[in-house]
Amino acid sequence: MTEPVLSVRDLRVEFATRRGILKAIDGISFDIAEGEVLGVVGESGAGKSVTGSAVIGLIEPPGRIAGGEIRLAGERIDNLSPQAMRHIRGKRIGMIFQDPLTSLNPLYRVGDQLTETIRTHLDLSPRQARERAIELLAEVGIPAPEKRIDGYPHEFSGGMRQRVVIALALCAEPDLVIADEPTTALDVSVQAQIIALIKRLCAERGTAVMLVTHDMGVIAETADRVAVMYAGRIAEIGPVADVVKHPLHPYARGLMGAIPSLETDADRLVQIPGAMPRLSAIPPGCAFNPRCDRTFARCRLDRPEPIVPAAPADAGHRVACHLYDSAEAEALP
Amino acid sequence: MIAFIIRRLIQSIGVLLAVALIAFTMFRFVGDPVNQMVGVETSAAEREQIRKSLGLDDPVVVQFGRYVAKAASLDFGISYQFRQPVTKLLAERMPATLELALVSSAFALAVGIAMGVYTALRRNGWLAQVFQAVSLVGVSLPTFLTGILLIYVFSVLLGWLPSFGRGDVVAVGSWWTTGLLTWTGLRALILPAITLGLFQMTLIMRLVRAEMLEVLRTDYIKFARARGLSQRAIHFGHALKNTLVPVITIAGLQLGSVIAFAIITETVFQWPGMGILFLQAVQNVDIPIMAAYLLFIAFLFVVINLVVDLLYAAVDPRLKSTVTAS
Amino acid sequence: MPFTTGEKAESPAEAASAPAPAEGAPGLVARLKDNDLVASFLASKMTMVAAVVTVVLVAAALFAPWIAPTDPFDPAKVDLLDSHLPPRWVEGGEARFLLGTDDQGRDLFSAVLYGLRVSLLIGALGVAFAAAIGITLGLVAGYVGGRVDAVIMRIADVQLTFPAILIALLVDGVVHALLKGASREDTAFGVLVLSIGLSFWVQYARTIRGSTLVEKNKDYIQAARLVGLSPVLIMMRHVLPNVVGPVLVILTINLGLAVITEATLSFLGVGLPPTQPSLGTLIRIGQQFLFSGEWWIVAFPGVTLAGLVLAVNLLGDWLRDALNPKLR
Numbered sequence: 001m002t003e004p005v006l007s008v009r010d011l012r013v014e015f016a017t018r019r020g021i022l023k024a025i026d027g028i029s030f031d032i033a034e035g036e037v038l039g040v041v042g043e044s045g046a047g048k049s050v051t052g053s054a055v056i057g058l059i060e061p062p063g064r065i066a067g068g069e070i071r072l073a074g075e076r077i078d079n080l081s082p083q084a085m086r087h088i089r090g091k092r093i094g095m096i097f098q099d100p101l102t103s104l105n106p107l108y109r110v111g112d113q114l115t116e117t118i119r120t121h122l123d124l125s126p127r128q129a130r131e132r133a134i135e136l137l138a139e140v141g142i143p144a145p146e147k148r149i150d151g152y153p154h155e156f157s158g159g160m161r162q163r164v165v166i167a168l169a170l171c172a173e174p175d176l177v178i179a180d181e182p183t184t185a186l187d188v189s190v191q192a193q194i195i196a197l198i199k200r201l202c203a204e205r206g207t208a209v210m211l212v213t214h215d216m217g218v219i220a221e222t223a224d225r226v227a228v229m230y231a232g233r234i235a236e237i238g239p240v241a242d243v244v245k246h247p248l249h250p251y252a253r254g255l256m257g258a259i260p261s262l263e264t265d266a267d268r269l270v271q272i273p274g275a276m277p278r279l280s281a282i283p284p285g286c287a288f289n290p291r292c293d294r295t296f297a298r299c300r301l302d303r304p305e306p307i308v309p310a311a312p313a314d315a316g317h318r319v320a321c322h323l324y325d326s327a328e329a330e331a332l333p
Numbered sequence: 334m335i336a337f338i339i340r341r342l343i344q345s346i347g348v349l350l351a352v353a354l355i356a357f358t359m360f361r362f363v364g365d366p367v368n369q370m371v372g373v374e375t376s377a378a379e380r381e382q383i384r385k386s387l388g389l390d391d392p393v394v395v396q397f398g399r400y401v402a403k404a405a406s407l408d409f410g411i412s413y414q415f416r417q418p419v420t421k422l423l424a425e426r427m428p429a430t431l432e433l434a435l436v437s438s439a440f441a442l443a444v445g446i447a448m449g450v451y452t453a454l455r456r457n458g459w460l461a462q463v464f465q466a467v468s469l470v471g472v473s474l475p476t477f478l479t480g481i482l483l484i485y486v487f488s489v490l491l492g493w494l495p496s497f498g499r500g501d502v503v504a505v506g507s508w509w510t511t512g513l514l515t516w517t518g519l520r521a522l523i524l525p526a527i528t529l530g531l532f533q534m535t536l537i538m539r540l541v542r543a544e545m546l547e548v549l550r551t552d553y554i555k556f557a558r559a560r561g562l563s564q565r566a567i568h569f570g571h572a573l574k575n576t577l578v579p580v581i582t583i584a585g586l587q588l589g590s591v592i593a594f595a596i597i598t599e600t601v602f603q604w605p606g607m608g609i610l611f612l613q614a615v616q617n618v619d620i621p622i623m624a625a626y627l628l629f630i631a632f633l634f635v636v637i638n639l640v641v642d643l644l645y646a647a648v649d650p651r652l653k654s655t656v657t658a659s
Numbered sequence: 660m661p662f663t664t665g666e667k668a669e670s671p672a673e674a675a676s677a678p679a680p681a682e683g684a685p686g687l688v689a690r691l692k693d694n695d696l697v698a699s700f701l702a703s704k705m706t707m708v709a710a711v712v713t714v715v716l717v718a719a720a721l722f723a724p725w726i727a728p729t730d731p732f733d734p735a736k737v738d739l740l741d742s743h744l745p746p747r748w749v750e751g752g753e754a755r756f757l758l759g760t761d762d763q764g765r766d767l768f769s770a771v772l773y774g775l776r777v778s779l780l781i782g783a784l785g786v787a788f789a790a791a792i793g794i795t796l797g798l799v800a801g802y803v804g805g806r807v808d809a810v811i812m813r814i815a816d817v818q819l820t821f822p823a824i825l826i827a828l829l830v831d832g833v834v835h836a837l838l839k840g841a842s843r844e845d846t847a848f849g850v851l852v853l854s855i856g857l858s859f860w861v862q863y864a865r866t867i868r869g870s871t872l873v874e875k876n877k878d879y880i881q882a883a884r885l886v887g888l889s890p891v892l893i894m895m896r897h898v899l900p901n902v903v904g905p906v907l908v909i910l911t912i913n914l915g916l917a918v919i920t921e922a923t924l925s926f927l928g929v930g931l932p933p934t935q936p937s938l939g940t941l942i943r944i945g946q947q948f949l950f951s952g953e954w955w956i957v958a959f960p961g962v963t964l965a966g967l968v969l970a971v972n973l974l975g976d977w978l979r980d981a982l983n984p985k986l987r
Contacts, residue, residue, distance in 0.1 A: 090561025615832035
């Protein structure tokens with residue numbers, strides 16, 4: 001088996017606050033293979049975006065990586081010097097932010113932001129960089145790129161700006177792209193186009209994608225595999241077909257049940273009772289136990305580790321729930 | 334764009350007219366202008382004669398119109414104290430004040446921006462803490478105390494720099510005199526310029542620091558980091574440019590108040606500028622000078638405002654297009 | 660941890676499902692520590708020092724007549740032979756005069772105490788006056804609206820063209836011109852309060868007007884109108900209590916500015932006369948003796964003034980940041 005592009009093991013991220021230490025990410029592990037799209041879903045505050053920031057090395061104080069390992073193509077990157085990490089950002093890991101309106105510097109021409117980034121990572125002359133920038137803009141579907149390159153961000157629509165952001169993320173041909181809610185701030189009408197664009201460009205290049213979103217529909221269409229996060233932990237991870245069609249973890253079931261579809265009756269949309277606990281008040285045992293309708297004694301005591309479920313078993317499917325621990329399963333009525 | 338300029342011009346003229354009304358009211362109704370102009374022995378008939386010749390019997394509106402018309406042609410009447418045209422008195426002292434104000438503003442901008450950027454980037458460094466402390470003291474120390482302290486240290490104790498006056502000045506053209514071209518003039522300028530600039534400097538430093546910290550938190554800076562741009566490109570390219578746009582605006586708008594604050598500095602250092610003239614006018618109730626000075630500051634404010642607006646439109650591409658659009 | 664008993668009793672599940680109210684009732688100390696205002700106060704040693712300095716100086720000003728060894732302004736008690744004495748610990752100083760004497764032979768320690776009293780009093784009265792004008796005009800402008808609003812706010816705009824110190828100087832000059840008969844000694848105090856009040860009202864008016872505009876469209880004001888209450892009553896009883904909050908912050912920040920303004924005017928010679936000196940007047944007097952090496956005459960009033968303003972400004976900064984970050 002070839003080395004995965006990204007490999008995260010037991011990652012923990014903490015934020016020191018006046019009222020104590022918050023564990024934003026509490027021991028998560030996952031891999032992304034070359035050309036694979038991993039969807040990361042969960043409610044706001046579940047730690048999706050923090051995971052993305054940790055991978056690209058942009059956790060800011062008071063936050064810090066408190067433990068675990070992050071490997072990019074086998075090489076450890078979580079303990080690199082800031083200088084070395086800078087050469088990975090943009091060059092080997094690209095990032096797409098949520099809001100294209102605010103992620104471009106309003107006082108710089110689009111072309112300047114592109115050539116600046118290109119020349120930081122690739123040894124090109126200003127003219128070559130500009131040509132490359134125009135190519136990239138054309139590739140992300142901006143009409144008349146040789147003209148638009150001299151425009152300012154405010155002269156672009158939201159969708160067009162997000163295309164520019166994608167061009168910026170891809171300009172050094174990275175191995176991995178982290179897309180943090182890339183469509184949340186956009187009009188519904190352009191969301192699908194942007195997702196399709198990211199997917200196509202990355203597939204062409206064999207780029208691995210970590211797609212952070214709370215939109216299950218996007219995940220179902222785009223991702224190869226999906227990780228469901230809850231309170232800083234991964235509740236369930238596996239091939240998208242398995243997890244979406246046959247979710248195992250009660251939380252994942254709740255999430256999937258909340259997707260409206262044409263086949264099911266709209267009256268029967270499921271709602272998960274309660275709210276995710278604050279990071280300062282995560283209960284012992286399984287973080288989901290207060291909201292779970294299948295809680296039993298062990299859920300309040302032991303934290304469930306990700307296990308391969310008994311059935312239906314795909315190779316990559318893991319679920320962190322005591323219900324699927326074979327010993328427990330037998331004990332259940 | 335032209336519509337924008339015209340609208341701003343009309344607003345400016347409105348402000349100037351309002352200030353002119355205040356100046357006129359002071360001029361006309363605070364104290365009797367005739368009494369100020371004649372001796373005790375002047376007879377009632379003569380007073381009446383002067384009153385007529387000054388047009389003080391005309392309707393107030395007419396008088397105001399005349400005042401504005403005269404002010405527009407830079408005629409502000411005769412100083413009660415000096416028996417000389419106010420315009421001439423002000424013009425003589427203007428170069429001293431403007432040189433002081435410009436030099437101290439330049440000092441405030443240069444040092445203030447440097448310190449502000451440093452404290453924003455090295456938030457927890459000891460030097461940044463020192464700068465922060467200095468800025469707190471600078472904001473709280475009254476200008477005249479700063480001046481006295483500087484005089485005590487650099488003139489009395491060390492004897493390095495002169496404590497009063499403007500040094501030797503050289504005439505440039507027919508009406509400007511400068512102290513910037515002589516050694517004594519430059520030396521004499523140092524302490525007053527620091528005194529006058531210190532408050533602005535701390536203001537600018539605090540502003541730059543706050544603004545820069547704000548900018549460093551924005552998404553486009555995070556995105557610039559995520560693209561692996563160098564620390565230098567992010568801090569001194571992206572962040573600084575976005576920080577300086579509002580800072581330059583505010584610093585520009587402060588120029589008018591720097592000139593007004595020069596009153597205090599000029600008093601401490603016996604600097605022969607308009608400020609001292611104004612202060613003498615206040616002490617001796619020399620209304621024509623007070624009124625003219627008031628109008629001068631207002632005019633300056635309006636002009637600076639206009640220039641800053643236009644500059645802003647030139648620097649910020651977003652504004653340019655919205656302004657053109659509207 | 661004697662004050663946090665309430666929390667242990669709960670099951671974790673309850674704490675998670677019902678976040679806010681479930682934390683029980685911790686004791687007063689714990690609650691105070693949890694309060695952001697108090698926490699930011701405790702977190703900043705500087706703020707605490709500033710608070711102590713402010714309290715000490717205000718107390719010294721209040722009790723000046725009892726603390727001061729002599730009444731520096733009673734000509735009978737002042738002896739010109741005692742003039743120009745340095746502070747006690749400097750060679751040539753006398754035990755009677757802790758901080759030395761000025762050119763008139765007045766005890767500087769007493770003079771500084773009395774000067775502080777005058778400075779603070781004028782500053783406080785001036786700020787109170789400014790707040791009174793500003794709040795009234797702001798309320799009226801916001802509540803009445805229309806042309807009244809336009810006129811008041813245009814005046815405010817024009818006034819903002821000029822720095823406060825210039826306005827204060829103008830008011831001072833004009834009022835003295837209008838009161839040409841009266842001597843400066845009798846009118847100086849009132850004129851200073853008036854000048855400061857008229858220089859600083861704009862900020863109050865703008866703040867109050869802004870929140871009044873928001874408040875007046877709320878249902879309870881509409882209801883009060885329907886009931887037929889008079890506008891004055893509505894403004895005073897219903898609008899004012901709901902918009903007056905930010906004024907506290909502005910008051911604190913302005914107190915420092917007002918004290919500086921008074922000191923500056925007095926220093927420039929258009930404020931208080933030497934017979935009833937404020938800190939600014941004392942500095943004006945002392946400045947003349949700087950060159951003859953008698954530093955103490957200017958140093959002690961100067962340090963007191965700077966310390967007072969610095970402490971008040973620090974408190975104001977803290978209040979502003981803690982109460983209303985948006986006011987920045």
